[in-house]
Amino acid sequence: MAENAVADLIYEAAFNPDQWLPVLDRLGDVGGAAGGCIALVNGQRLLGLRNSEIIRRIGGDLARNPDPRTFRRLDYLRPDPPPGFIVTSTFFPQDILDTDPFIHIKQTHGLAEEAATYIPLPSGELAMVSLDRRTENGPFLAAEIARLDALRPHLARASLVSARLRMEQARATVSTLQALGIPAAVLARSGRVLAGNDELERIADRLVPVAFGGMAIAHPSANRLFQDAVRLSHRTDDDIVRSIPVPAAYDAPALVVHILPLKRSAHDIFAGADVLVAVSVVGADQGIPSPAVLAGLFDLTPAEARLAAALTSGTPLKAAAAVNGIKFTTARSYLEKIFRKTGTNQQSQLVTLLKTVRGALPRPAA
Numbered sequence: 001m002a003e004n005a006v007a008d009l010i011y012e013a014a015f016n017p018d019q020w021l022p023v024l025d026r027l028g029d030v031g032g033a034a035g036g037c038i039a040l041v042n043g044q045r046l047l048g049l050r051n052s053e054i055i056r057r058i059g060g061d062l063a064r065n066p067d068p069r070t071f072r073r074l075d076y077l078r079p080d081p082p083p084g085f086i087v088t089s090t091f092f093p094q095d096i097l098d099t100d101p102f103i104h105i106k107q108t109h110g111l112a113e114e115a116a117t118y119i120p121l122p123s124g125e126l127a128m129v130s131l132d133r134r135t136e137n138g139p140f141l142a143a144e145i146a147r148l149d150a151l152r153p154h155l156a157r158a159s160l161v162s163a164r165l166r167m168e169q170a171r172a173t174v175s176t177l178q179a180l181g182i183p184a185a186v187l188a189r190s191g192r193v194l195a196g197n198d199e200l201e202r203i204a205d206r207l208v209p210v211a212f213g214g215m216a217i218a219h220p221s222a223n224r225l226f227q228d229a230v231r232l233s234h235r236t237d238d239d240i241v242r243s244i245p246v247p248a249a250y251d252a253p254a255l256v257v258h259i260l261p262l263k264r265s266a267h268d269i270f271a272g273a274d275v276l277v278a279v280s281v282v283g284a285d286q287g288i289p290s291p292a293v294l295a296g297l298f299d300l301t302p303a304e305a306r307l308a309a310a311l312t313s314g315t316p317l318k319a320a321a322a323v324n325g326i327k328f329t330t331a332r333s334y335l336e337k338i339f340r341k342t343g344t345n346q347q348s349q350l351v352t353l354l355k356t357v358r359g360a361l362p363r364p365a366a
Contacts, residue, residue: 002237003015003030003147003151005026006027006151008152008264009022009263009264010151010155010158011154011157011260011262011263012264012265013158013219014157014158014161014162015161015176015266015269016163016264016265016266017048017050018163019154019265020038020050021050022036024050024051024052024131027131027148027151028052028088029150030144031085031115031131031133031144031145031147031148032141033115033131033132033155034054034111034130034132034134035054035129035132036051036052036055037050037055037128038050038128038159038164039128040125040126040162041125041126042125042126044068044071046072046331047106047148047238047351048162054132058106058109058111069099070100070101072096072100073088073092073096074126077118078126080291080292081119081126081292081303081314082117082291082292083291083295083306084117084145084152084301085149085299086111086117086150087115087145087146088103088113088114088116088130089115092133092287109133110239111133112133112134112135113135113140114130114131115130115144115145115148116128116129117129118292119152119156119267119292121159121160122256122281122317127155127162128131128135129155131148134245134347135173137176149302152295153242153243157242157258158241158244158260160280161260164179164180164182172269173186173195173269173273175273178198180197180199182199182279182281183197183199183200183202183203183278183279183281184196184197184276184279185197185200185207185215185277186273186275186339187230187275187277188272188274189231189233189274189275190212190214191212191214191215194271194273195270195273204245204250205347207257215277217257218249221343221344222244222245222343224342225244226244226257226259228240228292229242229244230275233259233261233274233275234274237315240345241261241297241341242259244256244257244258244259244260244343245298245342247352253281253282254281254353255279255282256280256282258279258280259275259276259277260275260276260277260278261274262274262275262276279316280305291308291309294354295311298338298342299341303324303334304334304337304338305320306324307320307326307334307338308354309354310323311350311351311354312350312351312354313350317331317335318331322364337351
């Protein structure tokens with residue numbers, strides 16, 4: 001199945017959690033895996049879980065009631081989560097791998113390799129997607145990881161909604177928007193607002209009503225990206241920016257406006273709406289954002305996120321290229337893509353914008 005069709009399934013699963021099982025199957029096709037799981041955690045508390053058939057068969061009980069030693073992985077990566085999919089056997093220290101009982105169970109059943117991504121959400125939860133490969137199929141290839149990374153922004157946006165709904169089935173437009181607990185609205189592809197929640201009213205000076213029942217962002221460059229994303233919501237092309245940064249204004253915090261296409265059963269749940277607009281409100285802390293947060297909020301690839309984080313720390317472009325092991329010309333190409341995805345056109349604008357997102361970082365559990 002083409003990656004665009006996988007993205008459609010991912011957005012459907014945000015509102016219909018039973019669809020995470022087909023998503024895992026299709027991700028397995030993309031990455032050459034036999035199965036996997038998606039989980040939402042807060043600290044060491046499991047909030048939601050969906051396992052593919054092979055994981056349910058060999059370790060369903062352990063997946064639902066994880067051994068505390070399995071959470072050592074989260075403790076290791078929580079300060080600086082990787083911004084893309086990683087191969088577990090090469091990323092984590094050997095002592096963590098040796099003491100994780102879930103890894104051992106999977107290995108005894110012929111699942112030798114695991115690719116996983118860890119997505120920190122603005123609300124503090126962590127979404128995890130893991131895919132397991134049979135021993136006889138060998139290690140994950142770089143091209144397979146790259147294809148999975150291309151789908152990660154869709155997974156991040158869908159996870160934001162799943163975390164708010166606690167992976168429960170969305171039931172109706174108004175109740176679901178209220179349950180999200182963050183500013184949200186559903187729109188027709190024409191841009192007409194069909195319904196919104198109370199939280200949206202609190203930022204009515206930032207997302208403003210316009211003619212013919214439409215909505216606009218009160219920041220010109222961000223609004224151009226927003227209107228394009230709504231108008232092209234039926235497409236799942238990689239070149240459409242669906243997480244749009246809105247700089248802080250006066251005493252109002254920065255926002256990130258996420259546009260989620262409503263596909264298949266999600267389209268029915270929302271009475272024929274085409275787009276969900278969900279808003280992350282982020283703090284105005286002057287710290288340096290992690291690559292994982294940048295990748296999750298702004299659709300940056302892992303390489304783009306690492307470069308953006310380096311630039312935000314004050315590193316010049318040429319030095320940032322050297323630190324990241326890429327050519328200066330490649331860094332300039334990445335920077336142009338970062339400008340487009342963040343609605344900026346100068347490095348100073350970019351740095352100012354990205355420093356506002358530190359407040360979106362989840363705090364480590366006590």
